[in-house]
Amino acid sequence: MENHEIKEVLMNAGDLALDEAHVTGDGSHFQVIVVSGLFAGMSRIKKQQAVYAPLMEYISDNRIHALSIKAYTPEEWQRDRKLNGF
Secondary structure, three states, X not given: OOHHHHHHHHHOOOOOOOXXXXXXXXXXXXXXEEEOHHHOOOOXXXXXXXXXXXXXXXXXXXXXXXXXXXXXXXXXXXXXXXHHOO
């Protein structure tokens, strides 16, 4: 899979209501940063489960072999982005 395909799947997943999605990777191992108000009050595990859900088909058939997820609320993203130079 291509980075833009994963981003498209995530951005079109209505349940996530993402403000932003950033995807990097090498064709089978991907890093995803997603931002949504939906994540407010969720545990890290719940956030990851919410992001995995629309991608399960691609994980099941090995188009995505490994996935690293960082999920932020808009407020967390603003703070982290400044700290990490995004």
